[in-house]
Amino acid sequence: MTLAPPEQRMPADTTQTRGLRGREAAVCATATTSVVFALFALAEHGLSPWLMAASGTAILLTLLLFRDRMPIGVPSASRSGDRADAGVAALLGAVPDPALLVDRRSVVVGATPAAYGAFPTLRIAQPLSFTLRAPAVLEGLDDVLKSGEARTVEFTHRGGAERVYAVSITALTAGDDKGALLFFRDETAARRLEHMRVDFVANASHELRTPLASVMGFIETLQGPARNDAVARERFLGIMREQAQRMSRLIDDLLSLSRIEMRAHVQPATPVDVLGLVKHIIDTLTPLAGDRGVALELVAPSTPVIVPGDRDELLRVFENLIENAVKYGQSGKRVVITVSTPAEGAAANDNEISISVRDFGPGIGPEHVPRLTERFYRVDVAASRDKGGTGLGLAIVKHIVNHHRGRLQIESELGQGALFRVVLPLFGDQKAAGRMRG
Secondary structure, three states: OEOOOHHHOOOOOOOOOOOOOHHHHHHHHHHHHHHHHHHHHHHHOOOOHHHHHHHHHHHHHHHHHHHOOOOOOOHHHHHHHHHHHHHHHHHHHOOOOOEEEEEOOOEEEEEOHHHHHHOOOOOOOOEHHHOOOOHHHHHHHHHHHHHOOOEEEEEEEOOOOOEEEEEEEEEEEEOOEEEEEEEEEEOHHHHHHHHHHHHHHHHHHHHHHHHHHHHHHHHHHHHOOOOOOHHHHHHHHHHHHHHHHHHHHHHHHHHHHHHHHHOOOOOOOEEEEHHHHHHHHHHHHHHHHHHOOOEEEEEOOOOOOEEEEOHHHHHHHHHHHHHHHHHHOHHHOEEEEEEEOOOOOOOOOOOEEEEEEEEOOOOOOOOOHHHOOOOOOOOOHHHHHHOOOOOOHHHHHHHHHHHOOOEEEEEEOOOOOEEEEEEEEOOOOHHHHHHHHO
């Protein structure tokens, strides 16, 4: 916590006895009591934690605002005041959000450490307008200082990384002293999540609307011109079946994603032989790979490798990755699946295993790699749909890997193929895990 500069404080009154003068002590007590009662009122009404934090910060800032205007007499009292300043400063140092205290002229007289991190140009004893070029905040502050009624405004701070803040502005009044507390809540992540939700709904609606429109169109055709055309009827019914299956896959993927997210906080703990699982998937996909002229190669240890997990979820992860490698890396003619213990890749350690799927196809442009796990993101929309993709496969893979407290790593360059690596924690005692499975 930073107080107003020493030269702005009142000089000590050496003729005064120890302690605060009666009127000034009453002013400070009144201010503190008012904010304490406000804090209890917030608690009784069950308001959000950030408002509670704002009120708690207000108590400390109010004490400092009015304490700076109260002379302390004897030296021992000054030392006591210094210790109080240090104690309150330590408490405010623990406040995670930016908070500013301004006087009646909108001059900054106090700030939490987080405020300096958020607003590098912040200076004590300068008008707030020197720090924030935010008309909504400054106008809201003027209204609060005039009316005494609290307000919440929003502004976007573009210093460095763009951040969105909700600013709670509360009037602080005790005797003739007046000021305001500005408490900043970072809404950036919440707004980003909201945008993602809006995009998700729009994309999901679009993905469902396209095949549905196709089905509706063919139904109208079958009811009209093609009513008595047996050949056309069979062809149209086949297309309708494909579109219905596409919608079914999309709905299944949406439900799977929802289930995984609902269980994200609970790490699976059942012993799973991930090597045996990968071998099973390779056996299952060998006919598909053969039809496309792709050879599946496995590089792995000879003994089982046990991880804590959910077998069905891990099956979906590696089935998705290997099938994608076959479909999209077909031109490379081979897909190599490598099971490594200890794990390979960045930040790997001896207590982890990595399973990588490498194809030798056309590769993926570097601009696409960071977005591959976004919902409905496709490098080539037409190619993905032609291959039966919903645009959710890698999003599901990422969520499952996170659910298992693992990591998904993607490496690719155009013309060099692509590598997808899953790093998972090993089961602590491999032999005991093997017996548990048996």
